[in-house]
Amino acid sequence: MGKKNKQFVEKITAMEDDFAQWYTDVVKQAELVDYGQVRGTMIIKPYGFAIWENIRDELDRQIKATGHSNVAFPLFIPESLLQKEKDHVVGFAPEVAWVTHGGDEELAERIAVRPTSEVLFCDYYSKNIHSYRDLPMLYNQWANVVRWEKTTRPFLRSSEFHWQEGHTAHATDADAAAETDKMLGVYVDLVENYLAIPVIKGRKTDKEKFAGAKYTLTIESLMHDGKALQSGTSHHFGSGFAEAFDITYLDENGESQFVHQTSWGLSTRIMGALIMVHGDNRGLVIPPKIAPTQAMIVPIAQHKEGVLDKAYELRDQLKNLVRVDIDASDKMPGWKFNEYEMKGIPVRIEMGPKDIEKEQVVLVRRDTGEKEFVALSELETRLPALLEEIQSNLFNEALEHRNEKTSTAKNMDEFKQNLEEKGGFIKAMWCGDLACEEQIKEETTATSRCIPFEQEQVAETCVCCGKEAKELVIWAKAY
Amino acid sequence: MGKKNKQFVEKITAMEDDFAQWYTDVVKQAELVDYGQVRGTMIIKPYGFAIWENIRDELDRQIKATGHSNVAFPLFIPESLLQKEKDHVVGFAPEVAWVTHGGDEELAERIAVRPTSEVLFCDYYSKNIHSYRDLPMLYNQWANVVRWEKTTRPFLRSSEFHWQEGHTAHATDADAAAETDKMLGVYVDLVENYLAIPVIKGRKTDKEKFAGAKYTLTIESLMHDGKALQSGTSHHFGSGFAEAFDITYLDENGESQFVHQTSWGLSTRIMGALIMVHGDNRGLVIPPKIAPTQAMIVPIAQHKEGVLDKAYELRDQLKNLVRVDIDASDKMPGWKFNEYEMKGIPVRIEMGPKDIEKEQVVLVRRDTGEKEFVALSELETRLPALLEEIQSNLFNEALEHRNEKTSTAKNMDEFKQNLEEKGGFIKAMWCGDLACEEQIKEETTATSRCIPFEQEQVAETCVCCGKEAKELVIWAKAY
Numbered sequence A, B: 001m002g003k004k005n006k007q008f009v010e011k012i013t014a015m016e017d018d019f020a021q022w023y024t025d026v027v028k029q030a031e032l033v034d035y036g037q038v039r040g041t042m043i044i045k046p047y048g049f050a051i052w053e054n055i056r057d058e059l060d061r062q063i064k065a066t067g068h069s070n071v072a073f074p075l076f077i078p079e080s081l082l083q084k085e086k087d088h089v090v091g092f093a094p095e096v097a098w099v100t101h102g103g104d105e106e107l108a109e110r111i112a113v114r115p116t117s118e119v120l121f122c123d124y125y126s127k128n129i130h131s132y133r134d135l136p137m138l139y140n141q142w143a144n145v146v147r148w149e150k151t152t153r154p155f156l157r158s159s160e161f162h163w164q165e166g167h168t169a170h171a172t173d174a175d176a177a178a179e180t181d182k183m184l185g186v187y188v189d190l191v192e193n194y195l196a197i198p199v200i201k202g203r204k205t206d207k208e209k210f211a212g213a214k215y216t217l218t219i220e221s222l223m224h225d226g227k228a229l230q231s232g233t234s235h236h237f238g239s240g241f242a243e244a245f246d247i248t249y250l251d252e253n254g255e256s257q258f259v260h261q262t263s264w265g266l267s268t269r270i271m272g273a274l275i276m277v278h279g280d281n282r283g284l285v286i287p288p289k290i291a292p293t294q295a296m297i298v299p300i301a302q303h304k305e306g307v308l309d310k311a312y313e314l315r316d317q318l319k320n321l322v323r324v325d326i327d328a329s330d331k332m333p334g335w336k337f338n339e340y341e342m343k344g345i346p347v348r349i350e351m352g353p354k355d356i357e358k359e360q361v362v363l364v365r366r367d368t369g370e371k372e373f374v375a376l377s378e379l380e381t382r383l384p385a386l387l388e389e390i391q392s393n394l395f396n397e398a399l400e401h402r403n404e405k406t407s408t409a410k411n412m413d414e415f416k417q418n419l420e421e422k423g424g425f426i427k428a429m430w431c432g433d434l435a436c437e438e439q440i441k442e443e444t445t446a447t448s449r450c451i452p453f454e455q456e457q458v459a460e461t462c463v464c465c466g467k468e469a470k471e472l473v474i475w476a477k478a479y
């Protein structure tokens, strides 16, 4: 092992040795987050936040393009309001952080720091929706929410996290169903085409659906260690919340009807997926479309006359074409190579005296490590093309990895053997009984990730009880 | 009074009759906010949030252009951390909302919902700043904060509000001072050139400065009712927080030094200024540069053949030039006129069959109510120019109003008389004694707004005690 690799071994644990430690090391060394003082809270540092901003801005654009308006609802929920919908409060109450005092004054009623905002939107809708003309009401907010978790990990499970939560109200069940589908589609586009993470689309089982929902749609992605991560969910509420909160409208015939609602959210958890799908033993690998810096110029022998001038000239030439930066600090090129590999910057541009003489640069891909010499006259064509190749390659690599780690099981022996040997997604038939779902979880710790939209019949009987199977379910150990 | 005016009188109170009620009516009727369920919290509705987003996006651009990085620090502060800097905790503790329980578990230590985040950044800086090479550290975050206020009003004083808070650490006092100045300059640019609100720049007295700061710079603006509103502040902390939190760095000689810090913030309060500086008895008036919709097309006699087609054609023609929208609903034109005047949309574009025949449109300015006929062939030139005229006019009108309401006072009789007769800013000399500042507040309810950078000597003696004056202070009743 050369000197360069050794440095990395010192910096971050190899993922084969200890995946959880590798994750923590990368998060820290790539300067994404730091720990807050209150248990389970996180400080998102400049580089981590710049990545999140790119994800957020693209998703925000798509949310607006699909007709939604941004709003800001309060952080605080009175306890009585949270209790209005029974399933919902049972689902969230154990994780609520409670405010009991304002200054020196003890409050008459406890206040929940929002774990999610359904009840606030429902209360608002009950007062602001009157007629079919008010529908659909299509709201979204970017917000912080708090869930008092026992065990926490940066991005994956933190006491406070950031997300967007869409909340919509519709005239009919079909309209709400169409919205639920549409917003899952937006998440698919974002996660597959921007984050380069392939997803499986499906419906959650009743056991795994959102507290209070009629059904929950989900996209599930597979991490490098073979565990699944739920990457975005879209919930159809039917009229359950509307009945609990008395949200009605007068239809075109003047008759009172309950509205039909949805909510959908994508959170900073997706940063965890980004790290665990694309990262390697040299650190992060960021897909070009969301990389804060797509190409980093590292001047070689920069003390030699003309090198830095030429490097800045190159930066100015490229800066309207790609997100380019330059490191002209007095640190050694080797240090810079390691640093920007750790940060997952898609392309490194090396330029030294010889390159200048030959009117060329060296492009080094972060994903494959491949080097290529490119004439300066070709660079404005080649660099954007290379970024697209990297974007595609990351998606294809992740898809290939997922396919390798996806297996089918016809009975529990196969199920356990697959899970043990390769982890990943297991396709297995299910009878639809909660008892089987619970037993599988108990025996294997794998959970049902979703009932995929793309159904196959891999067997005729339930993988657990052997009775007649109803549908295919994707199972996996999950974050 | 014609029919049209009467409608408005029904909708909103005249500002001459009851300014506070006018404000509340506008906020509600223009659909900016609604009240949250927990006392003093607000729901920022789509239109209000769209305006705030435009303000935020421009300020964010300027904050990044001046070299700052966005981050996200936690919502929660342990009580012990909040107590580390004495002045700071005394200033904020009475307004803190306290979390005491997580789920069913009572917490060992109370947690403050952040009223501001200095202590979190200080704690971070103490762990992450080591060398002069780490400086300056230039962080900003967009966040919600909570202050448990007794009396609240939408935007002006709410239990939870949204803002950006910049937090920076520097090697020297001079560097921190330059940063404090620079960021005040960014606020001046934003508020004067985008929000069209003229400001007075100055330094707060020690009594009015931020809890824990060495000094506070401020921009102060004047509302239509003659009361002042602090519109943005930039604090120089010196090394006070650094000493309390032990934030040191090794300088170039290897010696340990305390850092010098700043913080600066601008909040959703500025929305209150926007309303109260430009609004009138027909509702909001939004400066074009931050208006979500700059021009609203209202088709006239839209049931007639070709009118709607032509109106949509116009919208498509203009949409890459200005932020334009069209109301093609079946509501009456009169209703639409009132609605978009209430919302303060800078220009209304009317287009009916006769206009189409003459190949022209009617432009109606929101600020002056003036109408002009513009040939379609001229519109792409005239409309942007008109928006610029409106932007300038709003600033000039506000400046003129402020000048009318600014007076000087040489003694307390003059002070009281001016305050009673015209309100507004009063320029008066001050000896520098806290006692005089307190007495003026007690006798008049006016407070010192700032010691303006542009000093004049309007008298030789203190307006209150008659002793030798040290400096000019701007006084006013304030929000």
Ligand SMILES: [Zn+2]
Pocket: A430, A431, A432, A433, A436, A462, A463, A464, A465, A466, A467
């Ligand atoms: Zn079964």
Ligand SMILES: [Zn+2]
Pocket: B430, B431, B432, B433, B436, B462, B463, B464, B465, B466, B467
């Ligand atoms: Zn005096």
